[in-house]
Amino acid sequence: MRIKTIKINGIRGFHYLDDSTTNPHIIKVNGGNHLFIYGENGTGKSSLFDAMEWAICGEVTNEIKKRNVDNSFIFNEFNKDTASPYVELVFDNSKSIIRKFSNNRISLQDQHKVLTDDMESLFIETNRIEKFVADKKDNLWKNFSELLGLEELLNFERQLKKLKDKAAKEYSNIDHQYRSLNEEIKKLDDELKGQINRFQEIFGNGWVYQISKINFDNISTYNTLSLKKNTFIENYETQISINSLIEKKQSELLEISKNTMDTKIIPLINEATFYFQSKNNLLKCPICDNEIIFSEISSKLKRLKESFKAYNDIKLEIEGLEKSQIRTIESDFNSLKNVIKQLDLLDIDPSINVSKFYNLIKMKNDYLNEKIAQNTSSEILNVKLYFEKIDEIETKKLQLEKLQSELNLKLVIRNDITQVYNKYEIEYISKINYELDNISEEIVTKIYNQINQTENDNVDQIKIKTDIENRALEFIIKFEGSESFSNANKILSTGHLRCLGFALLLTRIIRKNSPLKTILIDDPIYAIDHEHRYYLIKYLQSLGETYQLVILSSDRMFYEILTNTFPKNTYESYEVCLNQIEGICYKYSNLHASASNFLTKAGKHLEQNDLRAASLYARLSFERQLIEIADNVQINIPFKKRDSFSWGDLINADIKAAIVSKYHNTDEHTNDLEFEKVLKCRYFKSLIYGFPLNQEMHYPHSKRPFFTRDEISEVITTIGEFNMYIKKVMKGEDVKILA
Known part of the structure; x- marks a missing residue:
């Protein structure tokens, strides 16, 4: 079909x-x-x-x-x-x-x-062959699977393995959490046993009842009381000290004022001094418009200011002390009073002021410290820690139960996926083996050698060495005359590896027989x-x-x-x-390009040093020109020989005589000379009679000699001159050469 x-x-x-x-x-x-x-x-x-x-x-x-x-x-x-x-x-x-x-x-x-289902193998594209060229074994396995058209199977295996690994990882993570949590609970239980022994020593056999009566809510409140009490005392005493200094400085200021003329002028002198310092280019009074000698006015103001320096210094000290006053003393007072009231430690008059409250606190300070010590002792804290550990253990036991359920579920999932993966492995191996069965090593070797015809490097055998379990693949190759196999990826060039990939694809197609x-x-x-x-x-x-x-x-x-x-x-x-x-x-497609076009391509390939291509296009050009002139002179070709007609057959059909007969602008002498240029060329001697015009003549052949670049260049020149002669003949130009 x-x-x-x-x-x-x-x-x-x-x-x-x-x-x-x-x-x-x-x-x-x-x-x-x-x-x-x-x-x-x-x-x-x-x-x-x-x-x-x-x-x-x-x-x-x-x-x-x-x-x-x-x-x-x-x-x-x-x-x-x-x-x-x-x-x-x-x-x-x-x-x-x-x-x-x-x-x-x-x-x-x-x-x-x-x-x-097997028709996908009939499609061969560059990308699939290109991916076959790989260095790493895992890449080679992947690319070989794709080469065989197993992309979906390979992707499914990758996804299933990823899912299996994920399930195993999730199970392992939860198992680790479960074990860690179990260890934490055991450690807490051991710590509780030590605390119970301590309580029995302190509280006796009735330790359970004794610790149950402790109000743990007051522990933090007593800690707060200690902090607030100390803060209030410190701030209040600091405030009293500052107030005392302010009073002392104000007395000194008052004493200076008595011995100094009107001190109300001092601020004005300060402002005037500042003004003149900022207006050192002032020439006239801004009020009376009288002339001003700046240096004299500035000196007078400076002397006035210095005379009032003591007054100013004390004034500044008072201002600094006022700024350092404790602004939160009222807040400290109310906060401490509320805590004492909450703990019901002192009977406090609601109308008490800050000063009297301070005196009360100082008087009751020992009593308050004793209460704080009793309610924040290490024994009390250990009891609190004991109950916290009990709550923590209960919480962790609930978490442990939840982890146990998750662990059981993950175990089922992991086992199910592993079971599916194992079944898939059997299917995958079966599929790979099926595909490998369709890769005949004998056919691969035959195709590879046909694409790579060389005199000294013929391949004797190509084998596919596979390790399906470990997803490892190796192509080994043995050349004629050698007794050992070598890794094909290490000794073959990229082009030869591509040929090997191409041979594998073609072999698969042949064996599947779609x-x-x-x-x-x-x-x-x-x-x-x-x-x-x-x-x-x-x-x-x-x-x-x-x-x-x-x-x-x-x-x-x-x-x-x-x-x-x-x-x-x-x-x-x-x-x-x-x-x-x-x-x-x-x-x-217009397949039949002109002779001149073929010859131009021959020249370009010669420049690129591609001698085979240059040779091919030169021969195509010569063939096109011969066929064109043969059509014009109507050379008769036997029907049975059309598919194998050669240049020699054209010459034997007396094409030279037919040209001279039809075109009177040439003669037998001239025609013979132009044909002789071609016929005496070493390049054409192996082609003239041995190969058909449109088939094997276009290919290198074991019977055909090799030619140098200079010889190919000479061939192109010779054919160009011959083509030019034929063109002139067909156009009717005079081409006769005198004998």
């Missing part, structure tokens, strides 16, 4: 088109041929790959994993509210499937049960080094004998080699194009 028709409407970069006005985007693949599509990066070629994967698998695994989004990303913003975007695939046995998005629901029409004989490959050249592209295409050609190939590429050279390798009647070729109305659409 192969794909015959692809219809995409409103998916990814394909705009939604109403069937009533125009057809949706349609790609036809006649007779189940191969499908080759070229498009530069960003033009949307991968949208076809994604759309087909969604149609066949129901999701686009790589995109979901990369973007961490759901399937909604596949529907584009150009859809109308009433649109029902879909992908329809029609197969060569007239069966079809349609996957559609309508009313926020995805539906699948698969009347003949075409789709099977009813859909189509392999979809997105940009294989970016996962495979350029040096392997020739042999990769050669292998794809042989693979195409069994499978329909859908290959998308943004590498123009790879695309051109591909389309010039496969027989023209075995594939359909399209190029991506974009327009504002339809979005992504496809047009038939």
